[in-house]
Amino acid sequence: MAVPVRLVPLLDQFDFARQRLVDRMSGPVVDSGNGTGVPVGPMTDAEYFWEPGPGCWSVRRHADGPGARATLLTGAGAWGRDATPPPHPAPPPFTTIAWRLSHLTELLALRADHTAGGRGMTREDFRVSGDAASAVADFDRAAGAWRAALVAADDAALDAVGHSTYPYGSDPEDPFLDVVWWVNQELLHHGAEIALLRDLYRLLPAGN
Numbered sequence: 001m002a003v004p005v006r007l008v009p010l011l012d013q014f015d016f017a018r019q020r021l022v023d024r025m026s027g028p029v030v031d032s033g034n035g036t037g038v039p040v041g042p043m044t045d046a047e048y049f050w051e052p053g054p055g056c057w058s059v060r061r062h063a064d065g066p067g068a069r070a071t072l073l074t075g076a077g078a079w080g081r082d083a084t085p086p087p088h089p090a091p092p093p094f095t096t097i098a099w100r101l102s103h104l105t106e107l108l109a110l111r112a113d114h115t116a117g118g119r120g121m122t123r124e125d126f127r128v129s130g131d132a133a134s135a136v137a138d139f140d141r142a143a144g145a146w147r148a149a150l151v152a153a154d155d156a157a158l159d160a161v162g163h164s165t166y167p168y169g170s171d172p173e174d175p176f177l178d179v180v181w182w183v184n185q186e187l188l189h190h191g192a193e194i195a196l197l198r199d200l201y202r203l204l205p206a207g208n
Helices: 005-026 045-049 097-116 132-151 155-159 176-202
Strands: 029-031 037-039 059-061 072-074 079-083
Touching: 005 029, 005 132, 005 155, 005 176, 045 097, 045 132, 045 176, 059 097, 079 097, 097 132, 097 176, 132 176, 155 176
Parallel strands: none
Antiparallel strands: 029 037, 059 079, 072 079
16 A cells, blocks of 8 residues: 555654664664764663663662652563653653653554554553663564554545544544654654763763
8 A cells, every 4th residue: 555645754754763763772873864874882771771860760670669759660571660640740850761762662562552453552561671672672663563553544544533542642532644743753852862861871981
């Protein structure tokens, strides 16, 4: 099936941002934005869990319990992500790469399921990664599932309200094309945050 014309620029944007983020986390080079390759090493577990200051939200073992100002850890398996039911803390806690990447991976995986899957997956079903390499692989897998849901959509689906039934946003009330736009901006802004945190970590004195 041909990709609808309206979807093409959003799909191209998603593909570029996805690949750029994977390369930024994995190396050995990342596109600087103008086609020039910049050397970058794979993200370490230390970077993945780095807390730049006190009170950060992160990914933690369920056995250890949630961090400061969090009341629960969401996710299946041994690891979970710091969270709290609404209202969320104000000002919001600073979040680690682990938290941001887990959040991004979860929203992609769940939206793929609620668009072209069984439409039953919840945050409690999502397995949170406890190391950097697994987290990057899980992100790329979730991004692939979301992309498959996108290319399966025709023009009627793009206009359909509730084509995505993702339960943690306004998807059931929005045309699918609006959801596609929203997911792209989530990928772009969280990808930029993760890249910046990698840059800041690189400036730490040796041994810290």
